[in-house]
Amino acid sequence: MPLSLEIVLGIGALLHAFFMFLELYPWPWPFALKGSPLEGSLTDVQQKFVAGILHNVGIYNGILAGGFLFALLREPVRVPVGEVMFAGALAAGIFGAATLESLARYLAAVQAAVGVFGLYLVLAVKPNQVPLL
Numbered sequence: 174m175p176l177s178l179e180i181v182l183g184i185g186a187l188l189h190a191f192f193m194f195l196e197l198y199p200w201p202w203p204f205a206l207k208g209s210p211l212e213g214s215l216t217d218v219q220q221k222f223v224a225g226i227l228h229n230v231g232i233y234n235g236i237l238a239g240g241f242l243f244a245l246l247r248e249p250v251r252v253p254v255g256e257v258m259f260a261g262a263l264a265a266g267i268f269g270a271a272t273l274e275s276l277a278r279y280l281a282a283v284q285a286a287v288g289v290f291g292l293y294l295v296l297a298v299k300p301n302q303v304p305l306l
Contacts, residue, residue, distance in 0.1 A: 179245060181291040182255050185262070186241035188284055189234045196231030237262055252296065259288040 215223065237258055244254035266282030 178251065178255070178292065178295040181288060181295060182241050182245040182251070185255075185258065185284075185288050186238050186245060189238035189241060189262070192281070193231045193234040193238055196227045196234060233265070252292075255292055256289075259285055259292055263289055 240254060240258040240261075244251050244258060247254070262285035263282065266279075266285045270279045270282045
């Protein structure tokens with residue numbers, strides 16, 4: 174498998190592990206909401222509720238990071254697992270960008286789209302791998 178595919182999958186794993194850290198770390202105020210219109214306008218109960226939601230999103234990012242790492246380490250299933258991980262990240266990023274007012278959600282969608290594009294670009298170089306999507 175080309176090194177470029179390993180790089181694309183490795184970047185996906187690292188980014189989602191980083192997102193997971195930011196969302197699961199017990200910040201006093203959810204890190205993803207810094208600079209948003211909600212910052213400073215929520216009560217303590219509301220902040221705890223939002224932090225719980227972000228922790229849940231952190232688990233999602235951990236699952237994606239693990240999936241990308243699995244794809245990176247398992248040669249026989251590298252392409253199909255990578256496709257599923259990037260497709261899931263892209264769907265979540267598009268939904269988040271459409272429903273949330275946060276720059277982070279747009280960045281997640283762009284990162285996933287770049288990953289999907291990179292995966293198919295690598296596959297174009299090695300045409301015997303048939304993409305599932």
